[in-house]
Amino acid sequence: MQRNAAALAASPGRVVVQALPWGDELSPVRPAYDVVLGADVVYDPRCFPALLATLRRLCGPRSVAFLSCGMRRQLGTEGFFHELLPLHFCVRLLRHHGDTNVSLYRLTLRRGGSGCTD
Incomplete structure (x- = not known):
């Protein structure tokens, strides 16, 4: 927490933190x-549709x-990354940690x- 406070103090106005309920109107969010x-x-x-809408906004x-998240097969996490996100985003797996089944994606x-080039 002290590191975060120091980073915020060093760059005033550059970092914004606020609550963001997924799918809600995002007018207060730039x-x-x-x-x-x-x-x-x-x-x-x-929550997948609301999360997708929020990411698009x-x-x-x-x-x-x-x-980054745990790939919970029983909850359809892989479907979110491999079926829903690609409708609007170019999705690239950057890293997968097999022991914990946690993946990091770039969108x-x-x-x-159009197709994805990156």
Whole structure:
């Protein structure tokens, strides 16, 4: 916590932290962030559509999102990354830790429905 406080103090106005209920109107949130980070946010299939909508609102053409989570087969986590996200994002697996079954993915918005080049 002290490291985070020091980092925030060193760069005032550059880091914003706020609650973000998925799928809610995002008017208080500035869209098209440069980087979006999510850790262990893919865990309830009922929330997948709202999470996808929120990611689409936060990301612009130059945004990069990184999502890391446990791959819970019984909850359809792999389906979120391999079926839902690719409808709107280019999805690339960066790392998978077999012992814990945790994966890290890189997402960028698809451009005009085109394929992915990265």
